[in-house]
Amino acid sequence: MIDFYTWHTPNGFKISIMLEELNWTYKLFEVDISKDQQFSSEFLKICPNNKIPAIVDRDGLDGEPISIFESGAILIYLANKAGRFISSDPCQHMREVQWVMFQMQQIGPVFGQTHHFRNLQETEVSYERTRYLKKTHEIYELLDKQLLAREFIAGWEYSIADIAIWPWVSRFEWHEIDLDNFPSLKRWFNLIWSRPAVKRGRGIPRVGAAWASAFD
Secondary structure, X not given: OEEEEEOOOHXXXXXXXXXXXXXXXXXXXXXXXXXXXXXXXXXXXXXXXOOOOEEEEOOOOOOOOEXXXXXXXXXXXXXXXXXXXXXXXXXXXXXXXXXXXXXXXXXXXXXXXXXXXXXXXXHHHHHHHHHHHHHHHHXXXXXXXXXXXXXXXXXXXXOHHHHHHHXXXXXXXXXXXXXXXXXXXXXXXXXXXOXXXXXXXXXXXXXOOOHHHOOO
């Protein structure tokens, strides 16, 4: 059984999509970051850097419970445990992992700053707003080129690379992006969105999951 702690964010959607793709049983706990629940002493025992998502696998690889934070690490852990959505070929394995790292080091931080500064209209942050929108558009261009000659981000198989990146691209309207200008990326985006598990995962968490029951 997996205990899954999350909120309505792209990083959270990465793990909900992965769990839905695996069709594993898991227990959902909302961590309402708008109410600073990520700073609760109970959650910090699971995730010392006070970020969602996090999981507790009650049946870890050695049979003992293990808690894992950082969405990229969680994706790699779940994929390796399941033997799915990550290649057993060493070279392809690293191609997939490197795109997960690219999402963690580039897409998430840059898009996150775009989300922040687009909501601020003060003239004193106009430079930052312009800077991060420009960098965001450059990443869209890179992804479009990457997908020009392959079906999925890391090659011809759906993998954790796609699961890591898709939730961030799903907020393309926040990035002032018209996907028609990125035809390869649009094809990929729609291909991923056609998967039933992605649709289910993108809707998690739903309103009403009980945070209060998490540590009863």
